[in-house]
Amino acid sequence: MSQSFAVGRAAPQPAAAQAAAGELDLRRKLQLALAVLWLLDGILQYQPSMFTKAFPQMLGQGAHGNPAVVAAPITWSAGFIGHHLAVTNGLFATIQVALGLGIAWRPTVRIALAASVAWAGAVWWLGEGLGGVLAGTASPVGGAPGAVILYAVLAVLLWPADRDGPFVAARAAGRGPALAAWLAVWGSMAVFALLPASRAPQALSGMISDMASGEPNWLAWLDTRLAAALAHQGLLASAALAAVFTIVAAGVLLPARLGRAVLALAVVVAAALWLAQGLGGIFTGAGTDPNSAPLLALLALSFWPASTTAAQDA
């Protein structure tokens, strides 16, 4: 008999006892994975190319196509960073490393998660131009709705609160808000996949072949082949992507056994997306983060239904 997401209950973890013993429950493991991604972000921000004018220029490009009220602060901040490059970039990198270490150290986990939400919100606007959502350029292959906003979503869903819930993400915010977040993320990706930025005949192919530039040979080979296969197939590919994202979005509403299959699909989709994203460009020396795919996989794991055994133990 399958256990439904709606009725299953995860065993509430005795967090204080676990902390004293240094043990890790699933939520803590996911928090530490999030901390690793923040550390990786911080270290990528320390790369030499981030201390060149290319970095503020890249930030400034986020203003293109956005409404003036969104674009003006982006342009201003890019100019400010360009004038104080070493100090601001060094500070940004250090903040991200501090967020990672703060999440890893149990006494500061709440402060660090709260700070990461604020930081991610600011970077989503000023660094990613709201992921191109308002500019009409958002594409899941490009990382829409924006890698950094997924850090904020995960920080909320992995908040160390001890409600009952059928999966980790429900323990922080409750089942309803957690499901709403899941539907918003994957549902928005389905919508973005159907925008002209993705469905134009050469859109996805061009996006992926652009990612291949500067990558190691094996990854460039993979992305070049994928781009060639998708050439002139923009509409078909974007429709298929939208269908898969819709299935994943609706998957958390299914009974647990089917839900697990859909969550496994979400992880596989995230892995495929990561390859299409050129692993976020981290091999090029110009990648500021590993892009959205690892965070999508982490998000899927935070919705993994609690095992029947754990529920019975509760």
Place this chain on the structure above:
Amino acid sequence: MGGPAWLSATFAGVTLTVALYCAGRLAVARLRRRPTELDTDAAHITMGVAMAGMLVPGLRVLPAGLWEAVFVAGAAWFGGRTLRARRAAASSAWRCPHPAPHIVECAAMLYMFLALPAAAGLRAPVGAMSASAAGSRFSFLPLLLALFLLGYVVRQGDRITAQASAAPGASPGRTHHALAPRCAALCKIAMGLTMGYMLILML
């Protein structure tokens, strides 16, 4: 393409501070008969000096070949310790109880020394390696090593609280209070972060 000199100097300062502190730990542990992980501290001394030399060429004290031999020996030592730990052999308070991550650290050091001359020449700092190392067939290797080390860093950060609440010397075979276990964990964090940074530069 090279990183800012001040950043390399800062990281070199961190590794040298850790090396100096670990040397102090070895001396204090001997004088006060307070257990410390002798092998871990010794590894941090060698890694700290070696990494400082890679970050700031003026700080190089030994040729790369000698360092490679040192880290092969280090990996072999920690490999042997891992095998002993798997056989559930009695652990000493003076040896590292979890040696596996140190094998990875030694492997990372070895990788960096082997990649350094090929990528940028012996006199270039580690930041200069990034452009040419990208074409390597093994470019995924520094990423894997860096991810492992960052995972090790967050695990150490997570365990600091447990170390604070655990009674020192309570584990079997540990009859004396361990010497500053939280400071030892901070050294592991600092070394892991710096090594992660250097590996990311090599992507």
